[in-house]
Amino acid sequence: xxxxxxxxxxxxxxxxxxxxxxxxxxxxxxxxxxxxxxxxxxxxxxxxxxxxxxxxxxxxxxxxxxxxxxxxxxxxxxxxxxxxxxxxxxxxxxxxxxxxxxxxxxxxxxxxxx
Amino acid sequence: xxxxxxxxxxxxxxxxxxxxxxxxxxxxxxxxxxxxxxxxxxxxxxxxxxxxxxxxxxxxxxxxxxxxxxxxxxxxxxxxxxxxxxxxxxxxxxxxxxxxxxxxxxxxxxxxxxx
Numbered sequence: 001x002x003x004x005x006x007x008x009x010x011x012x013x014x015x016x017x018x019x020x021x022x023x024x025x026x027x028x029x030x031x032x033x034x035x036x037x038x039x040x041x042x043x044x045x046x047x048x049x050x051x052x053x054x055x056x057x058x059x060x061x062x063x064x065x066x067x068x069x070x071x072x073x074x075x076x077x078x079x080x081x082x083x084x085x086x087x088x089x090x091x092x093x094x095x096x097x098x099x100x101x102x103x104x105x106x107x108x109x110x111x112x113x114x
Numbered sequence: 115x116x117x118x119x120x121x122x123x124x125x126x127x128x129x130x131x132x133x134x135x136x137x138x139x140x141x142x143x144x145x146x147x148x149x150x151x152x153x154x155x156x157x158x159x160x161x162x163x164x165x166x167x168x169x170x171x172x173x174x175x176x177x178x179x180x181x182x183x184x185x186x187x188x189x190x191x192x193x194x195x196x197x198x199x200x201x202x203x204x205x206x207x208x209x210x211x212x213x214x215x216x217x218x219x220x221x222x223x224x225x226x227x228x229x
Contacts, residue, residue, distance in 0.1 A: 042219045107156075
């Protein structure tokens with residue numbers, strides 16, 4: 001157990017819908033990351049937050065948005081869902097913002113868009 | 115642009131043999147190179163990392179080597195065991211010299227260790 005929690009574990013929804021994925025980082029970690037892992041794909045970096053502020057952005061679609069709250073938990077919002085958004089979404093956390101800080105991954109949320 | 119290439123995509127070895135996975139990166143400012151292991155249905159976990167001020171790092175049966183001039187780094191697993199079977203990902207910083215945690219991951223290598 002990495003100490004990072006994600007809810008829900010599974011999510012099944014329809015095209016055009018909107019969902020929210022939630023992540024709680026390890027105790028004391030200030031940085032939260034979101035990754036997308038599609039079938040037969042590697043880990044695609046979406047976005048990083050550090051202490052409530054956006055720190056780095058990857059190839060995140062405009063239909064996706066995220067935020068980090070004062071208690072440091074984070075939410076990833078996916079809207080106007082398409083079939084291709086079906087994937088495993090991982091949250092990770094690290095103590096600080098820089099890349100050499102080990103990132104601890106949560107168990108992931110499996111999103112299925114029908 | 116930012117890019118990490120990883121080879122091979124699949125690797126099958128006999129138990130006890132060695133396995134080598136190679137990655138190349140494009141950003142010469144990159145200074146940190148982690149390797150993650152992802153077992154089937156599980157989360158990725160860091161197994162070893164190396165910083166640009168050293169050329170090699172070992173931890174029991176695993177080692178990582180770095181060649182900054184050629185911009186490539188490799189994972190070496192010796193005396194492989196069935197429990198080493200997993201997908202392995204290399205990564206490099208995506209932010210260049212900026213102070214972010216953005217990591218660019220390779221495409222992954224599925225390692226199968228046959229008993």
